[in-house]
Amino acid sequence: MDIAIIGPGRIGGNLARRLADAGHKVTLSFSRDEARLRALADELGGSAAQPSEAVAGAELVVISVPWSAIPQALDQAGSLAGKVVIDTTNQFGSGPMPAEGQTAASFNSARMPGARYTKSFNTLTSAFQVEVADRPPETRVVQWICGDDADAKQVVSGLIEQAGYVPVDLGGTKDCTVMEAPRRPGAVYGEEWRLPEALEVVTAVSEGRPIPDTPQYAD
Numbered sequence: 001m002d003i004a005i006i007g008p009g010r011i012g013g014n015l016a017r018r019l020a021d022a023g024h025k026v027t028l029s030f031s032r033d034e035a036r037l038r039a040l041a042d043e044l045g046g047s048a049a050q051p052s053e054a055v056a057g058a059e060l061v062v063i064s065v066p067w068s069a070i071p072q073a074l075d076q077a078g079s080l081a082g083k084v085v086i087d088t089t090n091q092f093g094s095g096p097m098p099a100e101g102q103t104a105a106s107f108n109s110a111r112m113p114g115a116r117y118t119k120s121f122n123t124l125t126s127a128f129q130v131e132v133a134d135r136p137p138e139t140r141v142v143q144w145i146c147g148d149d150a151d152a153k154q155v156v157s158g159l160i161e162q163a164g165y166v167p168v169d170l171g172g173t174k175d176c177t178v179m180e181a182p183r184r185p186g187a188v189y190g191e192e193w194r195l196p197e198a199l200e201v202v203t204a205v206s207e208g209r210p211i212p213d214t215p216q217y218a219d
């Protein structure tokens with residue numbers, strides 16, 4: 001698949017590496033240091049391009065920039081209509097913010113008109129995402145996903161598996177409060193979850209109940 005990574009930093013860079021290793025064609029974009037961007041692209045066997053060029057050639061676009069840089073990134077990317085999008089961002093720092101009670105996923109989805117929006121890879125630190133990506137199936141870590149386009153979520157779930165994690169679908173962009181920042185009791189954000197316990201979270205969210213306590217894993 002042709003994949004554009006807008007912001008190949010700690011989160012986007014790991015994802016770019018994992019997806020390139022899985023055989024995808026990655027194009028890296030949106031950097032304040034073009035030489036470093038090209039060097040990373042060379043290292044991963046991908047290419048570097050301006051955001052609009054990267055997006056034009058891509059079926060799937062990863063948006064992985066600081067919250068404050070989202071307007072600039074989207075402006076440079078141009079239309080995302082028809083593209084499957086993975087948004088890894090969290091609402092820390094400055095910039096336009098969701099309204100009271102609105103999820104960041106709903107807010108960002110509305111900033112990307114026509115995009116086949118999903119949110120994922122946002123709940124675990126970048127170091128932890130790197131550390132656990134090669135685990136065996138029994139201890140594999142969940143990457144939560146939400147979005148309003150079922151087919152897009154299917155595509156992204158396949159990439160999550162190829163990247164070394166377990167996809168678990170929490171529902172639509174309005175249903176995903178528990179996977180959004182900040183880290184707090186009653187949320188999955190910032191915590192390790194594995195499949196059996198994660199499925200109980202999905203049931204609880206779909207029934208409007210509090211989620212189970214965060215599991216403690218010994219291995």
Ligand SMILES: NC(=O)c1ccc[n+]([C@@H]2O[C@H](COP(=O)([O-])OP(=O)(O)OC[C@H]3O[C@@H](n4cnc5c(N)ncnc54)[C@H](OP(=O)(O)O)[C@@H]3O)[C@@H](O)[C@H]2O)c1
Pocket residue numbers: 006007008009010011012013030031032033036037064065066067069088089090091092121122123124125126127
């Ligand atoms: N770090 C984590 O543990 C973590 C975990 C989950 C989710 N997230 C979320 O994922 C998103 C990306 O986080 P990250 O930690 O991967 O960020 P990061 O390492 O700082 O990477 C940001 C990327 O955006 C690029 N960029 C281009 N213009 C920029 C500008 N004006 N200001 C800042 N960066 C610019 C950077 O390229 P250059 O540096 O080459 O310019 C870099 O590729 C954020 O929304 C964050 O909240 C982070």
